[in-house]
Amino acid sequence: MTDTSILHRLAEVIEARRSADAGSSYVASLFDKGQDAILKKVAEESAETLLAAKDGDKLHLLRETADLWFHCLVMLSYYGLSPDDVLEELCRREGISGIEEKKDRNLLG
Amino acid sequence: MTDTSILHRLAEVIEARRSADAGSSYVASLFDKGQDAILKKVAEESAETLLAAKDGDKLHLLRETADLWFHCLVMLSYYGLSPDDVLEELCRREGISGIEEKKDRNLLG
Amino acid sequence: MTDTSILHRLAEVIEARRSADAGSSYVASLFDKGQDAILKKVAEESAETLLAAKDGDKLHLLRETADLWFHCLVMLSYYGLSPDDVLEELCRREGISGIEEKKDRNLLG
Amino acid sequence: MTDTSILHRLAEVIEARRSADAGSSYVASLFDKGQDAILKKVAEESAETLLAAKDGDKLHLLRETADLWFHCLVMLSYYGLSPDDVLEELCRREGISGIEEKKDRNLLG
Numbered sequence: 133m134t135d136t137s138i139l140h141r142l143a144e145v146i147e148a149r150r151s152a153d154a155g156s157s158y159v160a161s162l163f164d165k166g167q168d169a170i171l172k173k174v175a176e177e178s179a180e181t182l183l184a185a186k187d188g189d190k191l192h193l194l195r196e197t198a199d200l201w202f203h204c205l206v207m208l209s210y211y212g213l214s215p216d217d218v219l220e221e222l223c224r225r226e227g228i229s230g231i232e233e234k235k236d237r238n239l240l241g
Numbered sequence: 242m243t244d245t246s247i248l249h250r251l252a253e254v255i256e257a258r259r260s261a262d263a264g265s266s267y268v269a270s271l272f273d274k275g276q277d278a279i280l281k282k283v284a285e286e287s288a289e290t291l292l293a294a295k296d297g298d299k300l301h302l303l304r305e306t307a308d309l310w311f312h313c314l315v316m317l318s319y320y321g322l323s324p325d326d327v328l329e330e331l332c333r334r335e336g337i338s339g340i341e342e343k344k345d346r347n348l349l350g
Numbered sequence: 351m352t353d354t355s356i357l358h359r360l361a362e363v364i365e366a367r368r369s370a371d372a373g374s375s376y377v378a379s380l381f382d383k384g385q386d387a388i389l390k391k392v393a394e395e396s397a398e399t400l401l402a403a404k405d406g407d408k409l410h411l412l413r414e415t416a417d418l419w420f421h422c423l424v425m426l427s428y429y430g431l432s433p434d435d436v437l438e439e440l441c442r443r444e445g446i447s448g449i450e451e452k453k454d455r456n457l458l459g
Numbered sequence: 460m461t462d463t464s465i466l467h468r469l470a471e472v473i474e475a476r477r478s479a480d481a482g483s484s485y486v487a488s489l490f491d492k493g494q495d496a497i498l499k500k501v502a503e504e505s506a507e508t509l510l511a512a513k514d515g516d517k518l519h520l521l522r523e524t525a526d527l528w529f530h531c532l533v534m535l536s537y538y539g540l541s542p543d544d545v546l547e548e549l550c551r552r553e554g555i556s557g558i559e560e561k562k563d564r565n566l567l568g
Binding site: 204 | 250251254288290303304310320321330331332334
Binding site: 404 | 466502505506508509512513515520521529531540544550
């Protein structure tokens with residue numbers, strides 16, 4: 133089983149790079165452009181994930197999903213949040229049947 | 242630091258539920274509807290993540306990001322992939338400057 | 351050639367229905383739920399358009415594109431805008447080479 | 460009332476440009492890159508529309524909606540379809556209550 137602390141290590145890399153020179157770091161360039169640039173990347177990677185999935189190309193799908201999660205980490209950092217905050221939220225839900233949870237949160241509509 | 246193996250535990254839950262009765266499990270109902278239903282959820286949660294982010298509502302953002310990652314896990318399962326596959330891909334990239342990587346993969350266009 | 355005033359007629363229908371009883375009209379129910387509900391529909395229809403396009407299913411693609419445009423009209427109405435505002439913007443650009451325009455508006459990045 | 464035939468004129472421009480040299484025309488460059496490049500643009504413009512809407516910036520929203528519709532026209536052309544096909548689909552629905560139609564098409568889920 134993979135050491136999943138990669139999410140934490142990447143979060144640290146993002147924290148370290150976010151105030152770097154925009155020309156020297158992709159992450160810094162995103163933070164330099166601001167909120168909408170970061171959110172657009174999340175949306176773009178989500179769309180690219182769908183396109184790869186529809187092609188049934190597993191390697192491509194993995195790469196796009198990795199891109200999506202990476203840009204989620206950038207987004208979380210932008211808002212002062214960490215991957216642990218999301219993982220804890222996922223822990224909180226574990227054991228709850230999805231259908232019950234969706235009903236509970238009224239998200240089925 | 243959170244035990245990040247939650248991603249693996251959720252993947253196991255999804256594997257266990259995917260062939261359950263569609264009426265008894267949200268995950269089973271998604272698998273029953275098929276590929277497009279799962280991909281639509283990824284797209285919807287991505288959009289909801291953006292809307293929460295624009296509101297600057299951190300708690301809402303965390304919940305939507307958790308929804309997005311959860312549905313990514315469902316999608317990975319649909320394609321016979323695991324969170325480890327994505328985490329390994331992220332590991333592979335660690336240490337590569339994002340700008341170099343993007344140039345390398347010609348994804349900046 | 352189709353009478354394209356359908357966009358205007360639909361805009362009028364949306365205006366008429368937006369303050370109707372939420373139980374009696376789909377449009378009224380969207381306005382009743384508010385901004386995010388309307389924007390989620392635009393995002394969902396956009397994703398469904400992509401999925402239909404990847405299937406190469408032309409009839410499905412037409413229907414999803416119609417859904418997307420319809421929900422754009424709902425969104426425009428929500429913000430006090432009309433289809434004419436968008437059509438005028440498109441007229442303004444006509445004759446401009448896309449590449450020139452993109453450069454001009456610095457949207458290629 | 461705006462002459463809405465702008466959609467038809469743009470469709471003609473797109474048809475004329477799609478086989479032009481990729482370096483000389485934005486539309487030709489999209490067709491040269493292929494299906495996924497066109498669909499990614501539809502997804503990107505949809506996301507940018509949401510971001511502009513959340514800002515409540517009407518001028519920005521108009522421009523992003525125009526971008527979205529324009530790239531829908533490019534997509535339709537890629538699949539051998541015209542704006543009339545979408546407008547006729549919208550005509551077909553006119554007069555149908557949205558709620559009835561949604562129920563009929565089982566799209567509320």
